[in-house]
Amino acid sequence: MQKSSKLRYYIEDYWDLVVGIVSIALAFYFHTQGNGGMATVMSAAGIAILSLSVSEVAEILSGKLQEPYGSFVLTFSAVIVEIVLLYIILQEALHEPKVIETVKGGIISAVIVDMNVLLGLAVFVGGLKFTEQEHNKETSSTYTTILLVSAVALLVPSLLSESAHGTEVIAHASYVIAGVLMIFYVVIVFFQTRTHTHFFQATARSRMFRLKRKLETAEDEEEDEVEYIFERLPNIVNFIVIFLLIAIIAIGAEVFAHDGVELANEHGLSAGL
Numbered sequence: 001m002q003k004s005s006k007l008r009y010y011i012e013d014y015w016d017l018v019v020g021i022v023s024i025a026l027a028f029y030f031h032t033q034g035n036g037g038m039a040t041v042m043s044a045a046g047i048a049i050l051s052l053s054v055s056e057v058a059e060i061l062s063g064k065l066q067e068p069y070g071s072f073v074l075t076f077s078a079v080i081v082e083i084v085l086l087y088i089i090l091q092e093a094l095h096e097p098k099v100i101e102t103v104k105g106g107i108i109s110a111v112i113v114d115m116n117v118l119l120g121l122a123v124f125v126g127g128l129k130f131t132e133q134e135h136n137k138e139t140s141s142t143y144t145t146i147l148l149v150s151a152v153a154l155l156v157p158s159l160l161s162e163s164a165h166g167t168e169v170i171a172h173a174s175y176v177i178a179g180v181l182m183i184f185y186v187v188i189v190f191f192q193t194r195t196h197t198h199f200f201q202a203t204a205r206s207r208m209f210r211l212k213r214k215l216e217t218a219e220d221e222e223e224d225e226v227e228y229i230f231e232r233l234p235n236i237v238n239f240i241v242i243f244l245l246i247a248i249i250a251i252g253a254e255v256f257a258h259d260g261v262e263l264a265n266e267h268g269l270s271a272g273l
Contacts, residue, residue, distance in 0.1 A: 013228055020050035024252040036259035036266075043256040047249050051081050054245050060230050061238045071139070072192055077242055082110055084246060088253040092261055111151045146188055153177050 023046030030039035058077035062070030086103050093100045119140075126133045156177055160170045230238055 016049050016053045016056075020046050020053060021248060022046075023049065024248055024255075027252055027255045031255045031259055036263045039255050039259040040263050043252040043259070046252045047085070047256065050245050050249050050252075054081060054242055054249070057230050057238055057242055057245070060228070061235060061242070064235055064238075069193065072189070075143075080246060081249060084250050085253045088250060089257045092257040095261075107154065111147055111154075142188075142191075146184075149184065150181060153181055 023042045027039045027041075027043035027046055030036075030042060054077050055074075058073050062073045065073060086107065090100070090103045093103070123133070154177075157170050157174050160173055230241065233241070
């Protein structure tokens with residue numbers, strides 16, 4: 001295998017990690033220098049790119065763990081990134097109340113995207129390659145029901161705010177709903193990993209962001225594969241990598257939330273945008 005070919009495949013495999021980490025580092029640098037515009041742009045780019053890295057490592061990990069734990073790892077890795085971003089942005093609402101609209105919009109958009117966009121996109125992309133597709137009806141129904149129940153629960157505080165109830169009642173209802181949803185999540189985890197594991201056994205595996213690459217050696221013309229490092233690491237190490245990447249994303253989110261709000265105020269934009 002030629003060195004130039006190896007280098008090319010290394011760049012294709014690891015560019016997201018390098019570019020994402022460098023972007024977050026530059027965002028922090030611009031933040032310390034008072035350049036809010038560049039800090040916001042670089043942090044947003046770093047968050048987006050490293051989110052792809054988290055998804056890819058999580059998919060490799062899910063393939064090793066098998067179902068139902070594979071689906072659990074994939075969904076958890078995606079949700080935890082959203083939670084970290086929304087939580088850090090929510091902290092900025094202590095200084096800029098308008099930012100709360102960002103969190104509201106983020107929660108609503110996550111539910112809409114999960115229930116409509118991702119499902120439709122998966123069917124469309126799959127249809128481009130396969131004339132007939134199969135999907136796990138039990139798994140789809142389960143996740144759709146979870147999202148529907150969560151969406152309905154989130155509507156309750158909004159409905160109360162339109163009535164004659166005071167802020168104390170709305171706050172109390174919000175705390176109760178938050179507790180119920182946490183219990184609901186624990187029940188779903190038990191449902192997925194203990195009582196109804198057979199619902200998730202048939203979930204298909206596919207590589208979303210990286211295909212296996214094979215090269216031919218000049219000597220024997222045999223196919224040689226450039227192995228991705230995370231495929232060789234133990235599961236516990238991949239878990240640690242995921243949480244480290246999420247921690248780096250959190251740093252970028254802190255910069256994005258702080259400088260993004262200031263940038264919006266300077267240009268007369270809505271902080272919730």
